[in-house]
Amino acid sequence: FxxxxxxxxxxxxxxxxxxxxxxxxxxxxxxxxxxxxxxxxxxxxxxELSVADRDNLKQFFKAVAIRDGRTAAKCTLRLSDNQSCPNPAAFTEELDKTFTFWGTPEGDVFHPVECMHQLLDTVRRHKVNIDGNICTVMVTILVLEGWQRKLDPRFDIMETLKTLLIEKEVKQPPPDYFG
Structure with a gap:
């Protein structure tokens, strides 16, 4: 919702x-x-999230779906107005390497929930702040994904993310600025 x-x-x-x-x-x-x-x-x-937080979170989930670690890191660093990450460049590099690995045949065996847990562990180790409402969204998504896995283990959450966030955007006609 x-x-x-x-x-x-x-x-x-x-x-x-x-x-x-x-x-x-x-x-x-x-x-x-x-x-x-x-x-x-x-x-x-x-x-509820602000428009900026919703847009940023959409960009974050798009980056996760297509395994773009740099964009995911950039979006993650914007998940709080009071960011205290001591080394954003190191955080970005680590996420980029992690996401690149997840895109390989060896890394593809990791379930999306395991990837999110690794991502959140990286956030914790690099002392990246995430606002409370954003944490609420992430925890809720992890809970829903757990339900989904019990209901239908064959359901591919990453393909659904791609469909909802990327393909839907591409299919939408451009706005008609001239009436």
């Missing part, structure tokens, strides 16, 4: 999510079926 509604529910588990089907009281077949609605319960832990 981040991309469409800028709503992040940070306590995602089956007890906090319901799917409501709008069933007609009229049992006749209806021509149009209404879409199911997702109902979130216990919304005490939620977050």
């Amino acid at each position: 981040l991309q469409e509604d800028n709503f992040i529910h940070a306590d995602m588990h089956p007890g906090n999510i319901l799917v409501r089907l709008n069933e007609s009281k009229n049992k006749r077949k209806t021509f149009f079926r209404s879409k199911p609605h997702i109902v979130f319960l216990d919304v005490g832990m939620t977050a």
Whole structure:
């Protein structure tokens, strides 16, 4: 929901999510079926991101999907206004090498969640600050990815990222500036 509604529910588990089907009281077949609605319960832990943070996070996930370590590092360093990374160049170099390795046949065996854990470990070691709302998004994505892996282990999250963030962008027509 981040991309469409800028709503992040940070306590995602089956007890906090319901799917409501709008069933007609009229049992006749209806021509149009209404879409199911997702109902979130216990919304005490939620977050919203600024437009700049959302754009930066999209660029970050694009970089992750295409294994672009330099762009991922640049985006990661922008995940906080109060950045205290003592050596951004070393952080960028390490991420670039790590992402390059993940793009090789040997590195391709790492599951995307393992890659995110390695990335977050690199963030921690280099003392890169990440704002709380951004951390909420990342943790929520890791939780959802864990659910996805249990529901369908063959589902490829990286291909989905590429489709959602890259191919969708390419297919969109350019804006019509002249009316």
